[in-house]
Amino acid sequence: MISQLSWKIGGQQGEGVESTDRIFSTALNRLGYYLYGYRHFSSRIKGGHTNNKIRISTKPIRAISDDLDILVAFDQESIDLNSAELRKGGVIVADAKFNPTIPDGIDARLFAVPITKMAEELGTSLMKNMVASGASWALLGLPLEVFNKAVEEEFGRKGPAIVEKNIEAVKRGAEFVLEQAGGPLDEFKLGEADGEQKLFMIGNEAIGLGSIAAGCRLMSAYPITPASEIMEYLIKKLPKFGGTVVQTEDEIAAVTMAIGANYAGVRTMTASAGPGLSLMMEAIGLAGMTETPLVIVNTQRGGPSTGLPTKQEQSDLNAMVYGTHGEIPKVVIAPASIEDCFYDMIEAFNVSEQYQVPVIVMTDLQLSLGKQSCDPFDYSKVQISRGKLVTDAPALEGPELFKRYELTEDGISPRILPGEKGGLHHVTGVEHDEVGRPSENAMNRQRMMDKRLNKLNDLSIRDAIRVDAPNETPDLLIIGMGSTGGTIDAARTMLGQDGVTSNHITIRQIHPFPTAALTPYLEKAKKVVVIENNATAQLAGQIKMYAGYADKIESLLKYDGNPFLPLEVYKASKELS
Amino acid sequence: MATFKEFRNNVKPNWCPGCGDFSIQAAIQRAAANVGLEPEQLAVISGIGCSGRISGYINAYGLHGIHGRALPIAQGVKLANRELTVIASGGDGDGFAIGMGHTVHAIRRNLNITYIVMDNQIYGLTKGQTSPRSAEGFKTKSTPEGSIESTLSPLEIAMSAGATFVAQSFSSDLKGLTSLIEQGIKHEGFSLINVFSPCVTFNKINTYDWFKENIVSLEQFPDYDPSNRVAAMNRIMETNGMLTGLIYQNTTRKSYEDMISGFKPEGLAKQELAITEEQFNQLVAEFK
Numbered sequence: 001m002i003s004q005l006s007w008k009i010g011g012q013q014g015e016g017v018e019s020t021d022r023i024f025s026t027a028l029n030r031l032g033y034y035l036y037g038y039r040h041f042s043s044r045i046k047g048g049h050t051n052n053k054i055r056i057s058t059k060p061i062r063a064i065s066d067d068l069d070i071l072v073a074f075d076q077e078s079i080d081l082n083s084a085e086l087r088k089g090g091v092i093v094a095d096a097k098f099n100p101t102i103p104d105g106i107d108a109r110l111f112a113v114p115i116t117k118m119a120e121e122l123g124t125s126l127m128k129n130m131v132a133s134g135a136s137w138a139l140l141g142l143p144l145e146v147f148n149k150a151v152e153e154e155f156g157r158k159g160p161a162i163v164e165k166n167i168e169a170v171k172r173g174a175e176f177v178l179e180q181a182g183g184p185l186d187e188f189k190l191g192e193a194d195g196e197q198k199l200f201m202i203g204n205e206a207i208g209l210g211s212i213a214a215g216c217r218l219m220s221a222y223p224i225t226p227a228s229e230i231m232e233y234l235i236k237k238l239p240k241f242g243g244t245v246v247q248t249e250d251e252i253a254a255v256t257m258a259i260g261a262n263y264a265g266v267r268t269m270t271a272s273a274g275p276g277l278s279l280m281m282e283a284i285g286l287a288g289m290t291e292t293p294l295v296i297v298n299t300q301r302g303g304p305s306t307g308l309p310t311k312q313e314q315s316d317l318n319a320m321v322y323g324t325h326g327e328i329p330k331v332v333i334a335p336a337s338i339e340d341c342f343y344d345m346i347e348a349f350n351v352s353e354q355y356q357v358p359v360i361v362m363t364d365l366q367l368s369l370g371k372q373s374c375d376p377f378d379y380s381k382v383q384i385s386r387g388k389l390v391t392d393a394p395a396l397e398g399p400e401l402f403k404r405y406e407l408t409e410d411g412i413s414p415r416i417l418p419g420e421k422g423g424l425h426h427v428t429g430v431e432h433d434e435v436g437r438p439s440e441n442a443m444n445r446q447r448m449m450d451k452r453l454n455k456l457n458d459l460s461i462r463d464a465i466r467v468d469a470p471n472e473t474p475d476l477l478i479i480g481m482g483s484t485g486g487t488i489d490a491a492r493t494m495l496g497q498d499g500v501t502s503n504h505i506t507i508r509q510i511h512p513f514p515t516a517a518l519t520p521y522l523e524k525a526k527k528v529v530v531i532e533n534n535a536t537a538q539l540a541g542q543i544k545m546y547a548g549y550a551d552k553i554e555s556l557l558k559y560d561g562n563p564f565l566p567l568e569v570y571k572a573s574k575e576l577s
Numbered sequence: 578m579a580t581f582k583e584f585r586n587n588v589k590p591n592w593c594p595g596c597g598d599f600s601i602q603a604a605i606q607r608a609a610a611n612v613g614l615e616p617e618q619l620a621v622i623s624g625i626g627c628s629g630r631i632s633g634y635i636n637a638y639g640l641h642g643i644h645g646r647a648l649p650i651a652q653g654v655k656l657a658n659r660e661l662t663v664i665a666s667g668g669d670g671d672g673f674a675i676g677m678g679h680t681v682h683a684i685r686r687n688l689n690i691t692y693i694v695m696d697n698q699i700y701g702l703t704k705g706q707t708s709p710r711s712a713e714g715f716k717t718k719s720t721p722e723g724s725i726e727s728t729l730s731p732l733e734i735a736m737s738a739g740a741t742f743v744a745q746s747f748s749s750d751l752k753g754l755t756s757l758i759e760q761g762i763k764h765e766g767f768s769l770i771n772v773f774s775p776c777v778t779f780n781k782i783n784t785y786d787w788f789k790e791n792i793v794s795l796e797q798f799p800d801y802d803p804s805n806r807v808a809a810m811n812r813i814m815e816t817n818g819m820l821t822g823l824i825y826q827n828t829t830r831k832s833y834e835d836m837i838s839g840f841k842p843e844g845l846a847k848q849e850l851a852i853t854e855e856q857f858n859q860l861v862a863e864f865k
Contacts, residue, residue, distance in 0.1 A: 029865070030865075197865060198865075199861065199864040199865060200864055200865070201864040205864065209860055209861070212852060212860065213852060213857060213860075215850030215851060215852075217845055217848070217850075218653075218656055218657065218845065220649075220653065237860065239837070239838040239839035239840075240839065240856075241852065241856075242839060242840065242841055242845060242848050243845060244656070244837045244838070244839075244840060246652075246656070246686075248649065248682070249678050249679065249681075249682040250678060252646060252649070252679075253646070253648075253649040253678075253679055253682070254649075256642065256643070256646040256649040256650045256653065257649040257650065257652055257653035257656070258653060259642075259650055259653060260622065260640070260649065260650035260651060260652065260653025260654040260655075260656075260657070261653035261654065261656055261657035262653075262657075263640060263650075263653070263654060263657075264620070264653065264654040264655075264657035264658045264661065264846055265657055265658060265846030265847075266656070266657035266658075266845045266846050267850065268653065268657065282643055283643060283646065285643075286642055286643050290640070376861065377857075377861060379854050379857045379858075382851075382857070384850050384851055399586055399587045399636075401586075417658070417846060418617070418620045418638035418654065418658065418661055419617055419618065419638075419658055419660065419661055419844070419846070420617060421615075421617045423617065423638075424616060424617060424636065424637070424638060425638075426632065426633050426639050426640075426641070427639065427640040427641065428632075428633065428640070428641035429641065429642060429643055430641065436633075437588060437633060438630075438633065
């Protein structure tokens, strides 16, 4: 019995790799296994090698694996590109049609299944992915009926005849490979899963779901990889809650429309990635200056410019923290798990209204698109707070206006929505007085700047830093953000086996920087390693600037477009320890 | 019922004496009163430039945003609370240069808002540079030898983008302009009203007298039918865009708000934020 294994399917883009992966993993999720997915894809629709990898485990996992147990290949290219990843004695299930061969030096077992031929016998080569997935499922010795149920759900809309054919394709693939192998492979026999009901989703879906729970009813956005799934999810769901998604002409319209809608009282978000974020910068300043709530999701991908649009990177941190001219209060939150994606959206909307500031939720491609198991979300934890929103202002006398920018002790002023009789005031990106009229008065300017910039002094979001610190004075304190946490933990297990003690901190409140919370851990660590997917050590820069300890901080950086692997983190950390 | 005086506030505009924008401000205030609005039911969203200051000069809700983006902000306001009357306003640079992309798409989208462009054919606040509305050969600080770009025709662009309400006016014609704004507000969809608003400081060519000489009023054509799209386009081209009056109106196309699936007549901002546990469980069930 094994506790985990890794499965990968590869082929040409548009060949059914995605749907096969979806059915395969849905079935595994139903059986209660923990899953962690990784999509390798290119910025094109048809053609080009693509592969999806799933790590399957009986225990929680949050990282891709270093190696691979089963590779399902639709073409020789998939074998050539991915077989080096196979562990010794791993399995390749490939289409007999292209006479698959195992590259030199690779120790693997090959099952050549007449995938295309069987599919064509059933009427269409489109079903070859079902033959292939049926074959690989059968090798695991898992119950076929669970798999067939997932097939039924995938194709149910197309009618019973299509479902039946696909199930038949699965069966033929399974039967063929079992005969060749002499039954399910013992080395792939997974232990029983814990049976707990889990959710299985990508970060972008959790963001969409979290937004609806948070009361978000409008989204204005422009399509971009890897953010589009958020708008695609919300346009399916928001009409049921009275809202909608507007696909705007560009990201400037997306963010300014969101500002207008937030000003008028509806929780509204936009989402984008690097290029779109760059276009939004001026408007983010408007939200900061006019103290209008705003929530932006930035799903980071490889930059700069068009960069690596379908690859992993965490290089927008400085842009999010420092972007927009002038000085405004702004919050940057980095979810580090699917659960965070959900709960952080609720917090982002609350913080944006309580503090009347723009909030950027930063994910990265792997967190946004990697499909993962996660714990069920807790409805009772969904709390909506709108801060100092006034609904019963007394009538105004004569030319009097509502003090929308009243100077208060905490810097946060009462907010009222257009339509309220007692609330007339003006809003402008020009420096303004307490009722929003433009003012160049020097004293007013200073007071208003101080008011805005001091608003966030006491802000601390849920788990501003997430601490796993079993050691009082560890050899290593490893710090990361976003999707890298699971990989870091996997590396720490290996470090522990070598006798290297380590603590792990995930920074979730990127800005304002949680200096006070972090400092004691930096103080006690012998060495600090900051792990991030960028070339210029942006997170480490923030730590050094705000908390210091530059002499013991080292960086582990990766910016080749791929997520860190546990072994990489282990080896580099060990060297630094 | 509010009178136009209730739409006045005590802020003194920073426009030059004689600027066409004063009359446009007055026309908006009169039109708002004439259609029966109270100040809190009106939101004026403006861009940047001399004209952009208008949201601060009207006693109503107002948002003075960033250059070229009055329209997306205004559309956001309307989507959030469709019970509000939303007027977007700005200059020709704001709407036809930096904001042209938004203008075309706001027209296509057809939300029920009114867009008033204060068109002075020049950049005034930055002290006299060429605008997309400047005539060819027009000499400014940025075109010392005269503009060598062709003049943009907002009316033709609006028509070709599928506008449902296209009007043009002259700031001196307070009565006509007020009436057009009232019609624009009542129109169920996006209404574009381009208003010639002379810049007395930097534009010595397109003066009050020049407009009086060159404008062609639709009043001269008693048989003119503003529902005829082809005739409207022809008339715009025949008059080289100098036409004033209600040029085109399509009353059959529904507004964007009326076409959104599940969108209620009640302002979204007034609706419940929280979802029920049952709704929550339904959403979550998809991921099991």
